[in-house]
Amino acid sequence: MGDFRHHIAAFLCAASLAGCIPATPAPPSRPAPAPDFERRSLGEALDVYERPTWTLKSVTTNAVRVNAGVYSVRPGDTLRAVGEMTGAGSEALAIENDLAPPYTLRFGQELSVPAGLYHRVGAGETGIGIAAAYGVDWGEIITINALTDPYILRVGQRLRLPSDARPVPRGPVDIDARAAAFRLNIDDILTGSQPALAEAARPTAGSAAPRPPVTTAIAEPAYFVGRFEWPLNGPILARFGPIAPGRVSDGINIAAAAGTPIRATAGGVVAYAGDQVGIYGGLILINHGGGWVSAYGHAGRIDVKRGQSVRMGDVIGRAGATGQVQTSQLHFQLRKNRIPVDPMKQLPPR
Incomplete structure (x- = not known):
């Protein structure tokens, strides 16, 4: 039955679901299924x-705590560069300071830097994988980062995490140790399963x-x-x-x-x-x-x-x-x- 209306607060695993990765080549033809096929789990049936x-790929946790502050724009600054210098990311700065494209900055302009815990998106990482790695709700990440359709992340993008994000050691998350603690729903897949793209790359x-x-x-x-x-x-x-x-x-x-x-x-x-x-x-x-x-x-x-x-x-x-x-x-x-x-x-x- 459906689960769209009840966003699940925990996710399937602490790893990014980086799209379709073949587990093993398809086996040769097998005998017809046993009479009790309908009572098998998918894993058994697919044997x-x-x-x-579609399988799992780890996320490297690298979140950095950023303190609130004010940045004074210097000659040659771009919003992307300021986001990198402050650690908050250009998207968070744009939201905090009510900036609109093309995000032109003025010399001496003061930008408020929003405090928070920020994860830097790596190549191939997905939203639901990042959320799972920190034990937070992907829906909350969507909201606080004002993400919109088609929900494709950018490599290097700084995602602001919810306040209840659990501190974790930096590095790859242990999939096996945490997989059983998380669940996904269809909406999570639709909004958070697209692997992050490089700046100039286009969807396939x-x-x-x-x-x-x-x-x-x-x-x-x-x-x-x-x-x-x-x-x-x-x-x-x-x-x-x-x-x-x-x-x-x-x-x-x-x-x-x-x-x-x-x-x-x-x-x-x-x-x-x-x-x-x-x-x-x-x-x-x-x-x-x-x-x-x-x-x-x-x-x-x-x-x-x-x-x-x-x-x-x-x-x-x-x-x-x-x-x-x-x-x-x-x-x-x-x-x-x-x-x-x-x-x-x-x-x-x-």
């Missing part, structure tokens, strides 16, 4: 099929069958055709909206026999393919452009990779019972500008 293409466009999976930030499709098709046929087990006191579904659940093909509801680019969001098990996210994203959860098999272009009707995986369900089914969501919408109002009548 039979193909392993997820989707391709037919990337090999290996794309490990850089991915560009949104240029356009959206404006219609969706059903990802598979089957009885509706749960509908969009409230389902019990204090529980809300951000999508619909469709019954499907284990191994039933899951098809892309519309053309787009795979933004995520893996099993790091525990509640959904095998999960695929497709960015369709125009602010639209579709989600496919509880997959027992994943047949696409991050950065892969897909067309409406392409098989992207197989139904299963991974995540927090007992029977084989598909959890299907549609989101517009990150907000879950009722898929039944967007799909063709049947």
Whole structure:
């Protein structure tokens, strides 16, 4: 069921999720799945099929405490240079001093330097990985740094951390020691899983069958055709909206026999393919452009990779019972500008 409305305060691991990195090459063909396939975890199921293409990469914690102060602009100063000298970063200085592009400074201008703990973004690091490394909420980082869509960080950018950030030793975070303490949700993936880019680099466009999976930030499709098709046929087990006191579904659940093909509801680019969001098990996210994203959860098999272009009707995986369900089914969501919408109002009548 959906978890968009309740932002989880802890995250899956203290490591950055730096996009799709293949764990091992796909194994040769294996025997058909055992009769109890629908009761397997995704990890067990993918021992039979193909392993997820999204894995973990460490974040180097380097946060520095900056004290509040005032900086007097000198000849030749740029906002970026002042941000480096003060340790607060140009983005924080712009917010604190209500500056707007092109951020032209005047000789003698006094800039307020906001106090805080600042992390310097490294190559390939992601927002959710940085948040996890310091044990803070990625949503808070978005807010205090005024981050906006498409939420792609810049290498060298200074991110101001929430006040409850836990001091940690400088250096790579121990993934295994802290992985069990964190959880992710779909919104975290949509806003915080893009690896940081160098200053002049551009996001990568989707391709037919990337090999290996794309490990850089991915560009949104240029356009959206404006219609969706059903990802598979089957009885509706749960509908969009409230389902019990204090529980809300951000999508619909469709019954499907284990191994039933899951098809892309519309053309787009795979933004995520893996099993790091525990509640959904095998999960695929497709960015369709125009602010639209579709989600496919509880997959027992994943047949696409991050950065892969897909067309409406392409098989992207197989139904299963991974995540927090007992029977084989598909959890299907549609989101517009990150907000879950009722898929039944967007799909063709049947």
